[in-house]
Amino acid sequence: MRVIIRGARLLDPNQALDCVADVLVRNGVIEIIGNLTDTPFDGHVDTQVNAKGMILSPSFVDLNTCLRDLNQIQKGTIASETLAAASAGFTHLCPSPDTQPCSDSGSVISLIKSKAEAAGFCDLLPVAALTKDLKGAALSNMESLSRAGCIGFSNAGFDISDNNVLLRCYEYAATFGLKVLVQAQDEKLGSGHMHAGPTATRMGLDGIPIIAETLSISRHLQLMQHTGVEGHFNQLTSAQGVALIRQAKAQGIKVTADVGIAHLCFTDSAIKGYRSQYHVQPPLREELDREALVAGIKDGTIDAICSAHQPHESAAKCAPFAATESGMAVYDMLVPLIQTLVDAGELTWMHAIVALSSNSASIAKNEITGLTVGKRANLTLIDPNHSWTLDEASQLSHGTNQALANQTLKARVKLTLKQGQISYAL
């Protein structure tokens, strides 16, 4: 199969590449980068895109997502959500272990991987449960799960309150050089429904204070330092949290971090009027926090942007706020949200691609080959000027919890190539 992408702006952080060129992909491999009008090639072309004004980058890797299969197919299936992910430019996804049943056994891991393989839109690099059934009491079979293809271990949104168990988790992971991923939020302090601040106070909703995050980050950082485990924090939310990671990196602790796209773009004030589409965990915080998260991406304190995609059926969001389920379906609006940050002058596309592609790939220990001649083509082509409406007809995720439903958005993925094959085309 041959694909030609003509005249796109090529952005590849790994090579500090930022230029306009044509790209020819043949039989899954990048064959030519350059000027194709000058460089003759023979034979038939299957797909040709005039990509003037578009951005071509290495494809995206998602460090945190929920695909809902196996037992929550009313919310989404691996087939539906991996297609939605491909439409957001992702080729590789790290699903969170809070699947039902939980990702704490080789059989669950191989089942979800085979379902994704059958669908063909994205490859899975699963994160397995750190403790059995995510209960925070007994260790999972980490070494075996690692052999089954899991890239790291996490207890998802379930805090491990027993320090004895948590220390053993880190010690065992250290034995085999395994990565621990953390969603940092103290269980008891995190029992509220939104950020503790003036908005929660006005609305009478139970708040989650920032200290719920920072106490947990500090605790895990000490364990990472003590055991030498390579750690990663999923979904930072606060300015103070970013500061702790910055400090830890300066001290030489082996730690990386990501932020959910929603936390980069929205604040708790979006919840005014009890808008349950903005009910997410960990919670959206205030504007100062959002600005600190953006600054963290720019200065490299925060390595990656994840989707934290969590599709829901409509009933999950149709109740008084506290009774609704947390989570936002993100894939359909991810690229437009990045574009709003770019348009606001807060980030550049290069910042975003570092965070969505090269850094996240390296954290997931996955070789995304980038824009290099002779390598397998894992590519994302984005039209930053494409104007469209997110509605039932255009959305691909099964999740009805689309925060920007029926709004006109700017920017859209035109083409995604996974291992040289077209996994999504607009």
Next chain:
Amino acid sequence: MSDSSNLQLTEHGELRHFLTPEGLDRLMLERILDTADSFVVVGNQEIKKVPLLRGRTVVNLFFENSTRTRSTFELAAKRLSADVLTLDIKTSATSKGESLLDTLQNLRAMHSDMFVVRHSDSGAAHFIAEQVTPNVAIINAGDGRHAHPTQAMLDMLTIRRHKGRFEPLSVAIVGDISHSRVARDQIHALKTLGCKDIRLVGPNTLMPQGIENMGVTTHSNMDSGISGADVIIMLRLQTERMASAFLPSAGEYFRLYGLTTARLSQAKPDAIVMHPGPINRGIEIESAVADGPQSMILNQVGYGIALRMAVMSMAMSGQMQQRQSQASQSSSLIGEKKI
């Protein structure tokens, strides 16, 4: 919340739901108080009924226990000549697993005109107004720790009848601010009605984060908090606050924040003392103060019926206007089609 205020008003700016005083303007709050004033008289008449809600069906939906609020709403609806149905939802449908939305849709199918709703979730009345109507008026009788607008407005009525204008008043609200839906609405209403000096008094564990943003001052010392106040509103302290580590003991709380005769002397000599009830004697208030000459606690109960009659009649009239306006719009549309 701006969304609430739009939701509460008809396209002509009339009240159609009453969810919170937040977002309603001073004119509207004063109209509510003026209307309530006129109903205070009805309560003193030999025949206490007026026919404003005759032929209308009011359903009291109490998802949470209540004696006082529920009975005053029932009495208010009856004095307005409505047909009243009171449902103890807590022990019926929802406990069988039916969702709130399904329960309400069933009730709407019975062609009710007004729901009076109490629910333990903040935003529940807002959710119901958004999802279930078009044509049912929703009166919030307390949602979680968000709002209890009729209680706050009856407190405003009490203050206005006994103290007059709000501008020069210093009002102290004392106690468990954090868990109080009444305090939040009192703050909104007092601010809107022109009160400049609103003080919240209590320990840090009972003071919610960022409350100062609502334009109030916070005080952890009771004596300085009530010093020179014209109005002292004591909040009820739930005994479970001790078990959940907000406070060490009722005894220490009373010593630090209980309103005693000696403490009351720090306020203005003609200060009034209010409490939404039911009171805990010897925990937040001394009996001598609760039963003393400055206490308005029983007056508040009486005004509560008048205030609820006012809000119910205004919201029903707003709904009627909305229905008529919708009906005339649809008939003119039909007319256009015929042409």
